[in-house]
Amino acid sequence: MTAISGYHHLTMSTDGAQEDFDFFTKDLGLYSVKRTVLFDGVLPVYHLYYGAKNGDESTIITTFPFRKPGIFGRRGTNQSKIVQQAIPVGASDFWVNRLGERGITATKSNRFGIDRVDFRHPCGIELQLVENPADNRAPIVNAAQGIGAEHAIKGIYGGVVAVTDRNAMDDFLTIALPLKKMADDAEGMAYEVPNPGGPNAVVEVVEIKDEAQGTWTLSGGTIHHFALNTGTEENQLKLRAHIEGLGFTDISEQKDRNYFKSCYVRSPGGALFELAWTVPEGWAKDEPADAIGSTLVFPPWFDDRREEIIAGLEPASFQDA
Template sequence: MAHLDGSHHVTMSVGSAQEDVDFHVRTLGLRFIKRTVLFDGSTPIYHLYYSNAGGDPSAVLTTFPFRQAGLMGRRGTNQAREVLLAAPSGSLDYWSGRLTERGVEVADAEVLDRRRLLFRHPCGIEYALVGVDDDPRVGWTEGGVPAEYAIHGIHGIGVHVTNPENMVEFTTGSLAAKDLVEEGDRVALQVGSAARGGAVELVVNRTDDPGTWRYGEGTIHHFAWNAETLENQDELKFEIEGLGYTDISELKDRKYFKSVYVRSPGGALFELAVTHAEGGWTCDESPKELGSAFQLPEQFEDRRAELLDQLEPIDV
């Protein structure tokens, strides 16, 4: 039976490249694992990747820095809005201090009977650090964060919707979500393993206007689920189309993983991703060298000098 093994990655449109690196590497202590470019369109845009120690599926955050191109997004309802990250449950006091010291405004909250810290990316995207127990994923410690506090990976995604019913139907029927819990204006479900970032939180939002779906600074573009194998991915696509959700793409090769994209009825763009069998992150760099060089897919290699000249320099 087709299935999803939790999350794979989350991709955002952010501001400047250096601002983004500073936030994810120097503030959150994540590992910088890849610098490449956006595959779609003709405008040169970086595609930057961050993760935990192992670059695990379910621990990868990727960004498109769009400030240089001048394209702005609008946060609103009917889109993914909240990046939920998993940190050790005893680490949140440490993180509150670390974020505050680095000029990040932090709010303490209890959501779904669990403590979390609320803060924002410099471009405005909403983040939450959720305290979790017994997470087997290993945080990155070479960024200055001790092992007992280091971020494990993704906890899940928060999607703002005008009404949650269609998204509950979609996630339970197409993504095999389970364990539905309601708290106030929030409906929480679980896709695959909790230890692999499978939380989906649907937030009822009838105040904001609909947010943008295109690329644009300050917005989440898509959230990717781990389909594990190409055979399973193909079966999932077949099942989702059979339920009537036909706004779904053909297979796209993203070099490090292969992807199918589906627009959910709540507006959020979801991806079914399979890490490339021929090496994944290490197909062009050794595990120790991840993120050290500017990597390009073959179709862009003859434009390397042009792209380097046009893109913002980054100090990692």
């Protein structure tokens, strides 16, 4: 069965809200797509969305800027390790130079025969810009930030998951989701995320046995989850039933995220995946379609807590130009 059509978004738990916003909108040239708050629990935490100006799903990176005293995540194995975005072929040198000029250490590398740029978010999470020759999406041009079409990020390429048991992860990815294995060698494993007629996207896996278990809780400096796009509710629920029927019972009921509906499943090692589909109104559910990401918005069920949450949020200036 194939109920997946590319990525929906990738989500990180970062640190300061201001440094996070400036990093994605100014350093990387993405646009603010939605500014809201964490829908789960009671802590006042931003939930920030970045991507293409129109909010195309396959471009969305979201963050929980989680600057809380004494609470910081532990990066390790059995955890999502790297967030990857696609760039045009030949754009690596531009990004190494641009990031370096902005005080961000960046180096070039090659894995599975594909060139990439390695660097880190200010909170320490590993990121890569990957030269994807199969990506036919329009680049996210940002003239105000000096990023033209020949170099601009195109959207999500994928993510890297660290595991202690590559065989268990292989079963989960190929049987439960299911994805097609593209590579399996000393460098690790790579799996193609189905996306008919669209850009090539992947999940990459590395086996790391000599590190401690990474944090699973919501805490700064860690990747929270990778979300795959099921396109429709029917596909989502069919895939959920398929995964649960295989015995992967650590899977949630459907959750309302206002702009999309989600189910979450934890892989055998612990990395969290989401199955998501966008509701018809999408990002324009609570903002004009031509002004998404310009205001702080709340879901209807937080109407009675709005002032309380605002009072607890970290002060920040969200100006992306």
